[in-house]
Amino acid sequence: MFPRTLLLLLSLILFKTTHAQLHLDYYRNSCPDVESIVRSAVQEKFQQTFVTAPATLRLFFHDCLVRGCDASVLLASRNNRAEKDNPENLSLAGDGFDTVIKAKAAVDNVQECRNKVSCADILVMATRDVIALTGGPSYAVELGRLDGRVSTKASVRHQIPHPDFKLEKLEAMFATHGLTLVDLIALSGAHTIGFSHCSRFSKRLYNFKSKTRIDPTLNPAYARELRGMCPEEVDSRIAISMDQTTPQTFDNVYYKNLERGRGLFTSDQTLFTHKRSRDIVRLFAFNSTAFEIAFVDAITKLGRIGVKTGNQGEIRGDCTIVN
Incomplete structure (x- = not known):
């Protein structure tokens, strides 16, 4: 059944490669327990409200599709001109933002991890974790993204799919x-x-x-x-x-x-x-x-969009503001 489609899916598996800028064990030396720390924080948040799951997953999509996976959607601005202020993002549930902020705090509470893990990577890990917590597949995540320094309301235009699209x-x-x-x-x-x-x-x-x-x-x-x-x-x-x-x-x-x-x-x-x-x-x-x-x-491919490295980004101390 569905032979051509099955062959296409098999080709996806056989030719899957790791993005050159990202690695599965990126924090092995700087923060070896980062995934378990994030997972615990996400699980605690999930136990408080189920909304944590869809809110975090949607936050990840909206982040990656605009400026790439750089946590720019988390940035706030005093004049309400950041990505999160665009009408397309006003419906993003606060529990998604709160999940990342709490996971970041848990990571930075560990001395050896403080200021070592980006908000962008935490969002990727948290997304994987909420999928698993709701019965979906668990999978290895590629890490090594930096946080973007730019977030504008205008950049969201024409980047997020609309419900009425064909x-x-x-x-x-x-x-x-x-x-x-x-x-x-x-x-x-x-x-x-x-x-x-x-x-x-x-x-x-x-x-x-x-x-x-x-x-x-x-x-x-x-x-x-x-x-x-x-x-x-x-x-x-x-x-x-x-x-x-x-x-x-x-x-x-x-x-x-x-x-x-x-x-x-x-x-x-x-x-x-x-x-x-x-x-x-x-x-x-x-x-x-x-x-x-x-x-x-x-x-996984979505998580590779617009990755920031080197002088393109930073590791924010606070996910909502640039350093």
């Missing part, structure tokens, strides 16, 4: 970062533990240009459920789970939902309605191992 636009956006169609579909699987506010998809329920005013790619029963949770005149900030079936488990049910017309965003459902991506969705829905393999490969 496949062609999504694919073009990801391709600018060297990410393939398989990467796009695998990374979209992160919505298995995500949530969204009604305003991000309400057009599919009430303003669609059709006689019924409902997006015809939506499962009718699902559309009724969503209308019940998101009435047209109600507060649009109400949060809805992206995966209503197993909302707190990192699994492949997201793809099974797409097969049933239960993708929350247009950008989700287009992965199944478009003939070029449909077979990959079907493969991931049928084979959870195939999904996990592709996801780990894709998120």
Whole structure:
């Protein structure tokens, strides 16, 4: 089943390489226990609130897709002109930021590690940890990033995928970062533990240009459920789970939902309605191992975007301000 897609996934595994600037054991001498320190801090935060998981994962995506994986999304500014102040980032949950800040504090509380580990690397490790804590795959992370010194509201423009994007636009956006169609579909699987506010998809329920005013790619029963949770005149900030079936488990049910017309965003459902991506969705829905393999490969590639080294960056003492 799905022979061409399986061959493509096998090629991803066989030809996977480590980024020249990053290493699996980067902190072996400077802070050998960094991964266990971060993991403990993330687990403590996760036990306080499940939101830690989707919030941290989304924070990582929004960081890497804008200026590269340099923790620039964490920087604050007095005049509200940083990345985090862009309208596309205002919905980022505070628990994601708090996870990184607490993990950074835990690392710097160890004398030999103080000022040795970047916020960018901590975000990468924390992202891996929340995926594992919610039942997803555990994987080795490449480390050695420095923190960026620049964060502007304007830089976010046209860098973050919109919920109403169709496949062609999504694919073009990801391709600018060297990410393939398989990467796009695998990374979209992160919505298995995500949530969204009604305003991000309400057009599919009430303003669609059709006689019924409902997006015809939506499962009718699902559309009724969503209308019940998101009435047209109600507060649009109400949060809805992206995966209503197993909302707190990192699994492949997201793809099974797409097969049933239960993708929350247009950008989700287009992965199944478009003939070029449909077979990959079907493969991931049928084979959870195939999904996990592709996801780990894709998120590793995502973590290599825009890496700062040498004089391009620094190791911040405080993740929210430059040194």
